[in-house]
Amino acid sequence: MTLDEARLMANVNGRAQRLFEDGYRARWNGVGLLEIRSAKGATYLVDTEAETCDCPFYRAHQGRHPCKHSLGWRLLVSRQRACRRLVLLLLLRAWADLDDRTPAGFLEVNCHD
Numbered sequence: 001m002t003l004d005e006a007r008l009m010a011n012v013n014g015r016a017q018r019l020f021e022d023g024y025r026a027r028w029n030g031v032g033l034l035e036i037r038s039a040k041g042a043t044y045l046v047d048t049e050a051e052t053c054d055c056p057f058y059r060a061h062q063g064r065h066p067c068k069h070s071l072g073w074r075l076l077v078s079r080q081r082a083c084r085r086l087v088l089l090l091l092l093r094a095w096a097d098l099d100d101r102t103p104a105g106f107l108e109v110n111c112h113d
């Protein structure tokens with residue numbers, strides 16, 4: 001690997017860790033297929049078993065270098081799941097606050113993620 005390639009991969013690795021924070025979202029689209037959508041609406045399909053992607057970066061490097069989507073999809077999915085869990089918990093808490101029939105202790109849930 002050349003110095004330029006090492007720099008490129010360090011950059012791709014960094015961006016792979018920030019997919020969720022950068023506004024990327026993922027949803028399963030078939031067995032092992034994950035559709036990843038950018039904040040601007042571009043969508044890419046990652047084959048999570050083969051670790052391939054149909055994005056321009058992956059195609060430009062003909063699979064020699066993994067792209068940020070194929071490197072970062074696991075972290076993206078786990079952050080997205082944690083965020084949805086938190087939103088659901090906040091909604092349940094708001095509902096419980098509005099409903100005086102909710103039994104005491106109903107929402108005393110600990111999340112250990």
Ligand SMILES: [Zn+2]
Pocket residue numbers: 044053054055056057058067068069070
């Ligand atoms: Zn990609």
